[in-house]
Amino acid sequence: MQLTFASYNMHKGVGVDGRFDPDRIISVLRELNADVIALQEADRRFGERESILPKALLDETPWRAAPVNKRARSLGWHGNALLVRRDIEVVDAQALHLPTLEPRGAVRADLLVEGQRIRVLGAHLDLSGLLRRDQIKAMLHHCGHCETPCPTVMMGDFNQWGRTKGVLREFTDGWQTPSIGNSFPSRRPIAPLDRIVYSSEWACENTHVHHSALAAVASDHLPVRATLRILPKN
Template sequence: MPLRFATYNVHACVGADRACDPARIAAVLAEIDADVVGLQEVSARGDTRGDQFAYLERATGMTAVAGPNIVRPEARFGNVLLTRRPLLDARLVDLSVDPYEPRGAVVADIDADRGRRVRVVVTHLGLRVWERARQHARLGEIIAARGEVPVVILGDFNSWWPDIKVLRHLGPRLAWRKTPASFPAHLPVLALDRIRAVPDTVVGRVRTHGSRLARQASDHLPVVADIMLRRGDAASEEEIAPSSPARARMIRR
């Protein structure tokens, strides 16, 4: 059966009306009805906006893996993986390039269907061409280390001309398909948000979710893809070793 994946830069849940409304983001996620979601720019502060990491896990009923890139006493800010499928393992990878804003990735294995392992990477890359080039190289290393396990990368790549060819250097290991424009949400012209599968198991088109609510909820539109696991694309049931409950709790914190 196909799995639905989505990537969504939620802009700290601040919408076009400048209101911070995590419930609106949760409603957009309900419209999409994805099995696995990668979120970027999720915030947790000690003010009335509260902890968006925890709120979105509760509101969606999905398992969350928090990957904050910025951690301060007064706030956390970064990526989140949400999954309806069982979480097997997860780790955080540092993609920071000094002296710029900290960047990172959530790398998690999920049980896609009766013992079929899939690795999911959720990330948000930097604003500068050479910064992204180093981050692309690190993503290439993660892909190369996958063995026989398929990988799906969900993220805000921040990639547009002139460095689109730099993104292509990931080559045949990372499926290259036409990605729809997702930014800005009210009139998308830039394809910043991308979904890539290794091997190329994407079926149907990669598309934006452009509902009226989605155009109001954030400055990015979600990007959605349905991915079919073919025979031999995933690790066998015998290879799966679920992480301990203690490990899952540590990651969610």
């Protein structure tokens, strides 16, 4: 079984040209053509925290949002959302609290694909290195104590500038942290802030930063993409 995952900090729908344009974000998502997409900054930060992407726009796409929202008009939790292809069953979904000094969280969905259960987490980590490390530990602890272990993918804006150190050192026990490439800032990317990491049950077919002309202006981050394959059991 092979699936394509993507992560995209959509900057609340505001491009580097200063224009708010949800339709442009949808067009970038269509370019990605992934099976599962983790979004960051997908909701407004204040008030009712409604989704940046209108429901009518999302209804015309191949994806639906995993039900991780705690407010009726939100797409996700603290701006984190998971979009899943409509033919993939969502068997469990929840929001996770992360240790932080400011509003941060993560989202998790368990999916059923061809009879195989997989787990996906999306997050937007803190600017502080110490808090980022605690947040990764909390997510790994959560995965380790889920009732049903299964192949897992964790992705999002990790706010980690270094390629191999910092919070990435927390991923042990077979977790893979591929160097996908620089995704920030979108017009002239110099930092690999956006990541996709995966548990030992997966093999990586390919990874890349999606640097199209549209993506370069739609947000201050470029999306990242990885195609993963479940390894056969011994």
